[in-house]
Amino acid sequence: MLAVALALAAAHGLGLRWDPFDLQGRRLEAAQSRAATAEADAHARRAERDGDHAVSREVTAARDTEIEVGRVTATAIQQARDADDADLPLAPDRVRRLDDHDRELCRHAPALCAGAGAAEPAG
DSSP states (O other), X not given: OHHHHHHHHHHHHTXXXXXXXXXHHHHHXXXXXXXXXXXXXXXXXXXHHHHHHHHHHHHHHHHHHHHHHHHHHHHHHHHHHHSTTTTSOOOHHHHHHHHHHHHHHHHHOHHHHTTOOOOOXXX
């Protein structure tokens, strides 16, 4: 019995393996499958993270644009109300040109015009 154990240990030491059920191959295959799954999961997490960063940048840019448009609009409204000619009515042709210009701007940036009501007349 001791001789058989020593012979098996010596054979094992020389690199000889006896695996009649191919357990080593099955373990290797399972490990490779787990590695492939882990790699796919890591790739999906990276893609999700990159997508989150892109959306965050876009939301920040849109919010900054909205804030800037609001600031510029508030300044323009205040300047228009404080102007010397604020109480004078506009000529109909000028009103039409301004309306046409507003429509053209809204055509290019509809999100900025959403919910915009009619301008209040001065006075």
